Amino acid sequence: MKKPFSPFGELGLIEQIRRDFATTGSAVKLGIGDDCAILRPPSGCEVLVTTDFTLEGRHFRRDSHPPESVGHRCLARGLSDLAAMGATPLAAFLSLALPSTMLAEAAGRAWTTRFFNGLRALAELHAVPLAGGDTSESPGGKQALILADIVLIGSAPKGKALRRSGAFPGDALYVTGQLGGAAAELATLLGRRKRIINLKTTDDHPHLFPEPRLDVGEALLRRGLATACLDISDGLSTDLAHLCRASGVNAEIEQEALPIHPLAGKLDAQAALHAALHGGEDYELLFTAPSSVTMPSSLAGVPLTRIGTLKARRTAQPLMTLLAPDGSRTELKPGGWEHFSKPTKTEKKTPR
Known part of the structure; x- marks a missing residue:
């Protein structure tokens, strides 16, 4: 038996996302609402795809990171990958898993709204439509965490995308x-x-x-x-x-x-x-x-x-x-971040 529509449930969240993220005038022919999105890649271009996790406790902490920052950073990670290859963004897809209490409590709904405010502000700045995704309840009961996965679709002229492998001695x-x-x-x-x-995002x-x-x-x-x-x-x-x-x-x-x-x-x-x-x-x-x-x-x-x-x-x-x-x-040895590497005694577990 299907659950009735609730403005504070999953369907309400999806409807709010659909209203807040316009796709008109973009490469998205069909966006949120169907089983798949339909994109129109520019003629003469190749399609580039990148995906990035944003995991509570690994990439942010709910008790220290403003929700707007979490949303901004979620999208920025994928946009930076497109930038590295000289690509132009076409669309974004977001899969979001939330603890069951997030939409049931006013504080949780406020956090979710502010998360999307941060994501939308950056999306509008770079004209990136949110064309779809998925929502789910994250496992773990009272200990459940927020999990987000962003997929970015971009385009670049055929054979022209910047890569890591094109450098030469003397460059x-x-x-x-x-x-x-x-x-x-x-x-x-x-x-x-x-x-x-209160954070001044213009700083x-x-x-x-x-x-x-x-x-x-x-x-x-x-x-x-x-x-x-x-x-x-x-x-x-x-x-x-x-x-x-x-x-x-x-x-x-x-x-x-x-x-x-x-x-x-x-x-x-x-x-x-x-x-x-x-x-x-x-x-x-x-x-x-x-x-x-x-x-x-x-x-x-x-x-x-x-x-x-x-x-x-x-x-x-x-x-x-x-x-x-x-x-x-x-x-100079690589000393930055690497997932699954064994931390040294002096390293602390901080968001990355």
């Missing part, structure tokens, strides 16, 4: 924006005794409200500036290692060239360097370009900084090297 290495801010803000957030109530919040570099990625692709690209989600050191292995090159980073975020700059020098190299979740772009290319100082209003050079792969040499201000060189 220059660049990053967008600044590094270490997300890790520094997260440390401050977790150190607070009180939850953030710079690299962890709570990261800015996916979609316009930069599209410009790099359109102008043919980059040979390889990926986003810095797991930390510069870890993501650079991915690029080096995919392209078959070694890399040297110039420590003095690293653009340190002001929040990380408030830390001592060693902690700031660690945040910039290993902190993760900056969602900036890490890309390569031929040294002969004259790179602009910024794209789409975002600063670009040359931070190093790629070299020919030599098995006897470290995959990555850090060049210190005094001219000494040390091996």
